[in-house]
Amino acid sequence: MINTGVKDIYYNGLNLERFSFMLDNNSQCYKFYWLEALVNLLVLEGKNEITYFEAAAEMITEAWYTVSEYHLHMGSRSASRGDNGAIERAVNALQDLTGLKSNADSRDVRKAVFDHAAELKDIMRQMTDDVPYRLLSPFLNELKGNDKLWHSDRKLIAYISLVDSKNSLPYSIRYETGLQKTVVWNRYWADMIKDNYLLIQEWIRSKKIRYLQDRNPGVPGIIYKLDIETSRKLNHVHKLWDAIMEREEVHDIYTGSAVNGTRYDIDHFITWSYVASDELWNLTPSQRTSNSQKSNNLPDWETYFSGFLSIQHQLKRNIQAEEQIYDLFEKCRNDNLNTLWAGNLYQITADTEFDKTIEENMKPIWQAAKLQGYATWLYTSNK
Secondary structure: OOOOOOOHHHHOOOOHHHHOOOOOOOOEOHHHHHHHHHHHHHHHHOOOEEEHHHHHHHHHHHHHHHHHHHOOOOEOOOOOOOOOOHHHHHHHHHHHHHOOOOOOOHHHHHHHHHHOHHHHHHHHHHHOOOHHHHOOHHHOOOOOOOOHHHHOHHHHHHHHHHHHHHOOOOEEEEOOOHHHOEEEEOHHHHHHHHHOHHHHHHHHHHHHHHHHHHHOOOOOOHHHHOOOOOOOOOHHHHHHHHHHHHHOOOEOOOOOOEOOOOOOEEEEOOOHHHHOOOOHHHEEEEOHHHHHHHOOOEEOHHHHHHHHHHHHHHHHHHHHHOHHHHHHHHHHHHHHOOOHHHOOHHHOOOHHHHHHHHHHHHHHHHHHHHHHOOOEEOOOOOO
């Protein structure tokens, strides 16, 4: 049950316990995104009446970054469609139609949905087939899971209206054609939502994270993949490699060329958008051209991993041989060396043990990222 910190009577006797059950029993992710869309449109835009189309557009907007950037699966894979649900298909379809980048502003994504309403309407209908009603199921005690009423929109909406007249539901539904059906917030529930918006938003988010982690078991850092990433912790890593480059030449593992000590990037060998961390064992200096070309793809393992190991050897050797380098390395620990298996990695003296430790831990992550849908990449000099 949600602990709102207020008495139910303050909200005219609203059944907050049943509200807390609304996000239970999910085979797909629609409930999280539907409720989140309704809450955001109510609180942030002042909409007490919301069409199915508006709610579906908000769902696509909210899921945009998670799907387009990280390839997260939104639900159980459909054998008939070969995908993971309508939200995922809607995001992919919109990206194909517009070419919008994964980090596009939410206003641009929302506008694109409205601009391409005709092309997206069938998918958006599938997104809203059941969820507006199923979300209310904790309040519909007499309606069992296999009741035929679930399959008749008009009758179901009438039934919801009847229940709402006796026991206030969070919202009722006004029957219209297709995506013009309209959710109408109950004014007492709307007040409760507004008063407790941040708490309810975090409740939805925590439920969503658990759900997505279960559907993407091999993917690390789900919590960091719901919103656009704003900063990375690479300052100390840059200083570490700057000091090494003052002593010896460092080469880009993708091009073979020397890295310019004043203009270079720190590249995540296994793309950041999968690992969602800045661990030192996954980082290598690279020229900006190759890093830009690589983008969010996976470097071909057979082609580049041996070169990556050479860079890691170079790092290890300098850490163990140079006191100044070691001091800079120690400053990286808090932000860049938190994985348990890597705690003493750079103190290993035997090269074979060092190589084995890195490969045995990195290759499964690389393989899992590939299974998640990340493409493999080879550098081409003509780009």
